[in-house]
Amino acid sequence: MVYFPSVVALLALVSTAHAWDGPSYSGFKVVWQDSFNGGSGESPNSGNWNLITGHLGYNNELETYTSSTRNVQIRGGATVQIVPWQDGSVQGGWSSGRMESKYVFTPTAGGVTRAEAQIRFGTNSIDRKQGIWPAFWMLGDALRHGVGWPDCGEVDALETINGRLTGYGTVHCDVNPGGICNEGSGIGGNIGIPDQGWHTWRVDFDRRSGNWRDHSITWYMDGTQFHQVTGDRINNEGVWNRLCHSPLYFILNVAVGGTWPGNPNDSTQDGYGSMMEVAYVAHYTD
Ligand SMILES: *[C@@H]1O[C@H](CO)[C@@H](O)[C@H](O)[C@H]1NC(C)=O
Numbered sequence: 197m198v199y200f201p202s203v204v205a206l207l208a209l210v211s212t213a214h215a216w217d218g219p220s221y222s223g224f225k226v227v228w229q230d231s232f233n234g235g236s237g238e239s240p241n242s243g244n245w246n247l248i249t250g251h252l253g254y255n256n257e258l259e260t261y262t263s264s265t266r267n268v269q270i271r272g273g274a275t276v277q278i279v280p281w282q283d284g285s286v287q288g289g290w291s292s293g294r295m296e297s298k299y300v301f302t303p304t305a306g307g308v309t310r311a312e313a314q315i316r317f318g319t320n321s322i323d324r325k326q327g328i329w330p331a332f333w334m335l336g337d338a339l340r341h342g343v344g345w346p347d348c349g350e351v352d353a354l355e356t357i358n359g360r361l362t363g364y365g366t367v368h369c370d371v372n373p374g375g376i377c378n379e380g381s382g383i384g385g386n387i388g389i390p391d392q393g394w395h396t397w398r399v400d401f402d403r404r405s406g407n408w409r410d411h412s413i414t415w416y417m418d419g420t421q422f423h424q425v426t427g428d429r430i431n432n433e434g435v436w437n438r439l440c441h442s443p444l445y446f447i448l449n450v451a452v453g454g455t456w457p458g459n460p461n462d463s464t465q466d467g468y469g470s471m472m473e474v475a476y477v478a479h480y481t482d
Contacts, residue, residue, distance in 0.1 A: 216231050216232070216273070216274040216275065216314075216475045216476055217231045217476055217478075218231070218314075218476045218477075218478030218480070221310070221480060223482050224480040224481065224482050225480060225481060225482075226478055226480055227479045227480060227481055228299050228301065228479045229476055229477060229478035230244050230297075230476065231274055232270055232271075232274050232474065232475070232476065233270075234270040234274075235272070236269075236270065236271055236272035237265055237269050237270070238265065238269065238270045239263065239265055239268065240268060240270060240276050240295060243298070244298060245295040245298065246295065246296045246297075246298060247261075247263035247268055247293070247294070247295055248261050248294040248295070248296055248449075249261050249262055249263050251286070251288055252294075255451070255454040255455045255456060256453070256454045256455045257288070257329075257451045257452060257453055257454035258288035258290050258327075258452045258453035258454065258459060258460075259280065259288055259290045259291065259292040259450075259451055259452040259453070260283075260286035260288055260290070260291050260292075261291070261293060261294045261449070262286070262291050262292075262293070264291070266279065266281060266291070267279055267280075267281065267291050267292055268295060271473070274475070275473050275474060275475050276295070276448070276474050277471050277472075278292065278293040278294075278295070278330070278448060278449060278450045278473075278474075279292070279293065279318075279450070279466075279467060279468055279470075279471040280292040280293075280328060280450050280466055280467075280470055280471070281466045281467060282460075282464075282466040288452070288453070290452040290460070290466070292450045292451065292452055293448075293449065293450060294447065294448070294449035294451075295447070295448050295449070296445060296446070296447050297445045297446040297477070298445075299445065299446070299479070300337045301443065301444060301445075301479045302441070302442060302444070303401030303403055303440055303441060303444075304403060304481050304482075305403050305441070306403060307403060307404060307481055307482045308400055308401065308403070308404060308481070309400070309401040309479070309480070309481050309482075310398060310399070310400050310401075310478075310479070310480035310481070310482075311334065311351075311353065311398065311400075311401075311478075311479055311480075312353075312398040312399075312476075312477070312478050312480070313332045313353065313354075313397055313446075313448070313475075313478070314394055314395070314396050314397075314474065314475040314476055315330075315332060315354065315394070315395060315396075315397055315472060315473065315474050315475070316392060316393050316394045316395070316473050317330065317359070317392040317470075317471070317472060318392070318467075318468050318469040318470045318471040318472075318473070319392060319469050320359070320465045320469030320470050321359075322359035322360060322361070323359070323463055324359070324463050324464060324469070324470070325359025325464065325470055326358050326457070326458065326459075326460055326461045326463060326464045327358065327452055327453045327457050327458060327459050327460030328357075328358065328359060328450065328452060328457070328460070328464070328470045329355065329356070329358075329451040329452065329454065329457045330354075330355070330356055330449070330450045330451075330472035331352060331354065331355040331356075331447070331448070331449055331450075331451065331472075332352075332353045332354045332397055332446075332448055332474070333350065333351065333352040333354075333355070333446075333447050334350070334351045334352075334353070334399070334444040334445060334446055335348060335349070335350050335444065335447060336348035336349035336350065336438050336439075336442055337443035337444060337445055338438065338442060338443075340445075345368070345372070346368040346369050346370060346371070346372050346375075346382075347369075347370065347371065347438065348438060349367070349368070349369055349435075349438035349442060349444070350366075350367065350368035350369070351366075351367055351399055351413060351439060351444065352364065352365060352366040352367070352368075352382070352384075353365060353397045353398070353399045354397040354417075357456060357457035358457050358458075359392075359470075361389040361391070361392070362386050362387070362388060362389065363386060363387050363388075363389050363395075363397065363417055363422070364385075364386045365384060365387075365399070365415035365422060365423040366382040366383065366384035366385075366423075367384075367413065367425050367439055368382040369382075369430065369438060369439055370432070370435050376430055376431070376432055376435050377430075383425055383429075384423065385422050385423025386422065387417050387420065387423075389417065394475065395417055395418050396416075396417065396418050397415075397417060398415070398416040398417075398419075399413060399414070399415055399416075400412075400413070400414045401413055401440050403440065403441070407427075408427045408433055408436055408437075409426070409428040409431075410426070410428070411427040411436070411440050411441075412424055412425065412426045412427070412440075413426075413440055425439075427440065446477050448472070448474055448477070450470075450471065450472050
C-alpha cells in the first residue's frame, strides 16, 4: 500500500503537469481560459497575451517591463511566473513583467459572468517585499480605442503591496481626481489572506436583473465575499456601463515601488521569492 499510491500520485502529477484548468462550478461554463501550458522557461502564449514592455511611468512606479523570460515565464507545472529583478541597466533600477490579454469579454446581459485566477506569491518573507506590488485586474477595452483612464473603467480583482497579507479589490471609474469613484483611491474593499500560497481570486458581474441599478460586481477570495459595488451605488448609468456592461481585458503584473506601496528599501529582495505565480485565468458564464 505504500508504493502503489505513490506511483499513482506520480503518474497523476505527470499527467496533469500540462493542465491546471479553472475548476468547474455548478451552473457555470468556462468560456475562455489560459492555464499556462507549455515548456518550462517559455513565454506565455502570444496568441493570448501581449507582453507589455517599457517604463510606463504610472503612479511613480520604478519598474521597466520586459518581454524577457527572466521576467515572465511559463513554469513546467503549467503556471506563469512574473518575476521582478533589481537591474541597474534599466530605467528605475528594476525589471518586471506585465501581460495583458488579447481576449476581451463583456459581462453577459441577463446572467452572471465570472472572472477568476488562482495565484500565489513567492516565499520571500514579508519584510523583504517592501515596494513589491502584484496585481490581477481588468481594464475597459475602451482604453484601447481612445477613451482615457479612468473613464474606460477598471476592475481590480486582487492587489497586494509590500508582501502584506491583505488583498485589495477596487473599481476605478469616471474622472480623475475625484468623481464617482473618488479617484485616485477608487472604491475598494479588502480581505486578510491566510498565507502566500495558492488562493482563488474572483469577480462576479451580475446582470440578472432587468434594472441596471440592481446589477453588481462582487469580489471573492476562496469563495468568501469581501467587496461589492452595485449600479445603484455608482448612480450613473453611463459610468456603470463602462464597469459592468462593456468589454474588459485581463492584466497580470508585478509593479515595483510607486506612490501606493512606496519604494523598495535595503531589505527588499528580488527574484522568484518576490514573484507572482498564476495557475489559470478563466472567464465563465452561467
Ligand atoms: C523595509 O520595509 C519593511 C516594511 O515593508 C520593513 O519591515 C523593513 O524593516 C524595512 N527595512 C529597512 C532596511 O528599512
